[in-house]
Amino acid sequence: MRAIFAALAVLGVLASSPSVAGASSPDLELAVELDPGTRRLAVRADIVPATRDFRFELHETLNVTAASADGAPLPVRAGGHVGASRVWHVALPPTAARLHLEYAGTLPALDAQLDHRDVLQGLPPMASPQGSFLPAGGAWYPRPAALFAYRVTVSVPADQRAVVPGRLQSEDLPTDGSGHGSGRYRARFEFGEPAEGIDLMAGPWLVRERMMARTAAAPVRLRTYFFRDLDATPGLADGYLDDTRRYLERYGEEIGPYPFTEFSVVASPLPTGFGMPTLTYLGAEVLKLPFIRATSLGHEVLHNWWGNGVYVDYARGNWSEGLTTFMADYAYKASESADAARAMRLGWLRDFAAVPAGEGQPLADFRSRTHGAAAAVGYGKAAMLFVMLRDLIGEDAFQRGIRAFWQAQRFRTASWSDLRAAFERASGRPLKVFFDQWLERAGGPEIRIASAEARGEGGRHRLSLAVEQKAPAYALRLPVELVFPDRSELRWIDVAAERQVVTMEVATPPAGVRLDPQLQVWRVLAPEQLPPILRQWIGARAPRLALASAAPHVREAAAALAQRFFEAKPQTIAPSEITHGSEPVLLAGLHADVDEALARAGLPSRPERLAGRGSAQVWTVTDAAAAPVAVVSVRDAQALQALLRPLPHYGAQSWLVFENARAVERGVWPASAHLVPVRAAR
Numbered sequence: 268m269r270a271i272f273a274a275l276a277v278l279g280v281l282a283s284s285p286s287v288a289g290a291s292s293p294d295l296e297l298a299v300e301l302d303p304g305t306r307r308l309a310v311r312a313d314i315v316p317a318t319r320d321f322r323f324e325l326h327e328t329l330n331v332t333a334a335s336a337d338g339a340p341l342p343v344r345a346g347g348h349v350g351a352s353r354v355w356h357v358a359l360p361p362t363a364a365r366l367h368l369e370y371a372g373t374l375p376a377l378d379a380q381l382d383h384r385d386v387l388q389g390l391p392p393m394a395s396p397q398g399s400f401l402p403a404g405g406a407w408y409p410r411p412a413a414l415f416a417y418r419v420t421v422s423v424p425a426d427q428r429a430v431v432p433g434r435l436q437s438e439d440l441p442t443d444g445s446g447h448g449s450g451r452y453r454a455r456f457e458f459g460e461p462a463e464g465i466d467l468m469a470g471p472w473l474v475r476e477r478m479m480a481r482t483a484a485a486p487v488r489l490r491t492y493f494f495r496d497l498d499a500t501p502g503l504a505d506g507y508l509d510d511t512r513r514y515l516e517r518y519g520e521e522i523g524p525y526p527f528t529e530f531s532v533v534a535s536p537l538p539t540g541f542g543m544p545t546l547t548y549l550g551a552e553v554l555k556l557p558f559i560r561a562t563s564l565g566h567e568v569l570h571n572w573w574g575n576g577v578y579v580d581y582a583r584g585n586w587s588e589g590l591t592t593f594m595a596d597y598a599y600k601a602s603e604s605a606d607a608a609r610a611m612r613l614g615w616l617r618d619f620a621a622v623p624a625g626e627g628q629p630l631a632d633f634r635s636r637t638h639g640a641a642a643a644v645g646y647g648k649a650a651m652l653f654v655m656l657r658d659l660i661g662e663d664a665f666q667r668g669i670r671a672f673w674q675a676q677r678f679r680t681a682s683w684s685d686l687r688a689a690f691e692r693a694s695g696r697p698l699k700v701f702f703d704q705w706l707e708r709a710g711g712p713e714i715r716i717a718s719a720e721a722r723g724e725g726g727r728h729r730l731s732l733a734v735e736q737k738a739p740a741y742a743l744r745l746p747v748e749l750v751f752p753d754r755s756e757l758r759w760i761d762v763a764a765e766r767q768v769v770t771m772e773v774a775t776p777p778a779g780v781r782l783d784p785q786l787q788v789w790r791v792l793a794p795e796q797l798p799p800i801l802r803q804w805i806g807a808r809a810p811r812l813a814l815a816s817a818a819p820h821v822r823e824a825a826a827a828l829a830q831r832f833f834e835a836k837p838q839t840i841a842p843s844e845i846t847h848g849s850e851p852v853l854l855a856g857l858h859a860d861v862d863e864a865l866a867r868a869g870l871p872s873r874p875e876r877l878a879g880r881g882s883a884q885v886w887t888v889t890d891a892a893a894a895p896v897a898v899v900s901v902r903d904a905q906a907l908q909a910l911l912r913p914l915p916h917y918g919a920q921s922w923l924v925f926e927n928a929r930a931v932e933r934g935v936w937p938a939s940a941h942l943v944p945v946r947a948a949r
């Protein structure tokens with residue numbers, strides 16, 4: 268209850284201060300009445316449309332009831348449908364600049380059963396007492412222009428709160444202590460910069476607030492809008508406020524001052540993960556997950572610069588997910604450890620390697636995440652573009668480029684070419700070849716060091732590397748590891764041809780060389796460079812199951828597990844056949860039986876780091892000569908039963924140790940780059 272009281276006290280002060288109206292009127296001003304219980308929406312809109320002959324879309328549940336200009340009624344015509352919207356048309360007289368519209372209707376019910384995929388497909392405006400979401404793309408307001416400034420006053424019943432992206436200008440609580448409470452909650456928001464649309468959210472939230480002071484800028488109002496149970500979770504809301512502050516400070520320093528005066532973390536009854544200007548709208552279930560504050564929150568905060576601070580020119584490709592992934596998710600991994608950053612790069616390259624041939628798209632064609640193949644390019648490849656760009660131009664020039672891009676493009680629509688221009692100016696070098704090849708070409712380079720040779724002359728040594736790549740060649744800056752008996756050294760080489768010999772001076776000839784061992788360059792990895800992970804079994808087209816044990820209850824449990832684990836129906840084979848064929852095999856059974864089956868098949872025995880641990884051990888076998896084999900080895904049938912639910916969720920792992928249903932340890936096998944021996948030239 269303390270949270271509510273504190274919030275009320277703050278809101279009371281706010282409500283009593285005079286509201287400061289913007290000096291100029293915005294392009295769109297809305298007075299919204301929403302009653303989630305009846306799902307009734309009624310709106311009065313004042314619009315300065317971009318054209319006198321004004322056409323606009325409204326969701327089919329909404330009807331225009333009045334239109335006027337300068338107090339004189341105007342005829343409005345309803346036209347055809349576009350999807351779930353109707354097109355309306357009204358002509359403004361030559362003397363009038365503003366249009367007044369009134370419209371109302373009963374919104375669709377919010378369906379909390381929608382899954383993440385539905386949510387990504389675009390939603391209609393929806394209402395319910397548990398939560399209402401009127402998305403910017405849901406045609407619940409007339410759109411005056413592509414970009415527009417707005418002001419929204421929203422009124423909801425006393426037990427609800429409502430929020431709209433923008434500056435909170437004033438707020439009235441149902442009872443403000445002076446006895447003239449309206450019985451409704453009212454808040455007024457203004458977005459003074461050109462915006463792409465208006466999202467409106469309402470819910471039975473408790474509000475917590477904290478002010479974040481800034482030097483040389485207005486303070487930022489930090490808020491959580493949480494459902495009662497979420498708000499009551501000890502430390503959760505305060506933790507979100509603390510971490511939000513940390514991210515705002517971080518990116519304010521890295522990029523330029525945070526461009527808004529509020530940031531709110533808003534709980535959704537839907538499995539959403541939306542970043543909007545001044546707020547993030549995250550599923551309540553998601554907000555409870557322990558890692559969200561360390562990852563997604565920072566990503567969504569950063570979208571206030573990339574995506575909501577600088578807009579994306581979608582027709583020319585979406586750069587904002589890649590840049591946000593690079594400066595948030597990837598940066599957090601890099602500050603954790605070099606290994607964690609490498610693992611993330613490996614994850615991107617692996618996801619890319621899993622994209623079926625022919626389904627890859629150029630990065631320039633990426634608009635938004637609609638399927639896995641698009642995400643592998645739009646997030647992974649795009650983030651790697653920034654990894655490579657920073658390696659190419661250096662940290663200082665990269666930082667200057669980021670800040671300059673922000674300065675130049677604040678609240679404008681920018682494209683990849685604007686980014687390129689900023690980095691070209693910052694680094695003083697042309698980057699057309701670099702950006703063109705990573706943006707316009709689908710796929711990635713396939714490169715190898717064909718041979719390496721050292722030649723000594725007068726106490727000095729020259730190392731020659733023959734580097735080959737598939738045509739047409741990319742222009743690449745590649746890291747090469749020189750491996751000596753007692754140490755190794757990294758050198759960078761430049762290649763631009765299908766076959767090229769690169770020479771360098773070395774004090775002593777290395778024993779061997781490795782191409783890009785840390786995976787710093789976007790490319791097509793060879794199968795042997797990809798450590799096997801369970802997803803390759805889960806998604807196999809014709810998977811096979813081998814039962815190592817004879818006991819009926821173990822065999823039944825193994826069959827049930829295979830049913831859940833594989834996406835396709837598995838074929839059962841004898842343990843003696845596991846090395847035959849090429850389709851992935853799952854070998855399951857009791858520890859002793861599994862050991863025996865592996866030995867008979869001539870496969871590597873149980874990995875040392877797993878032996879004797881937990882109630883179940885799962886691992887993938889790396890032996891390029893045979894069919895891929897994954898092993899589930901258990902203490903007893905119960906241990907096998909316990910894996911039914913959890914195991915299919917661990918597709919990204921190579922090995923796991925389970926204690927009943929809980930994965931106590933897991934990991935991905937290391938995959939090392941091929942060592943090319945250095946020959947002595949005669």
Ligand SMILES: [Zn+2]
Pocket residue numbers: 566570588591
């Ligand atoms: Zn994002």
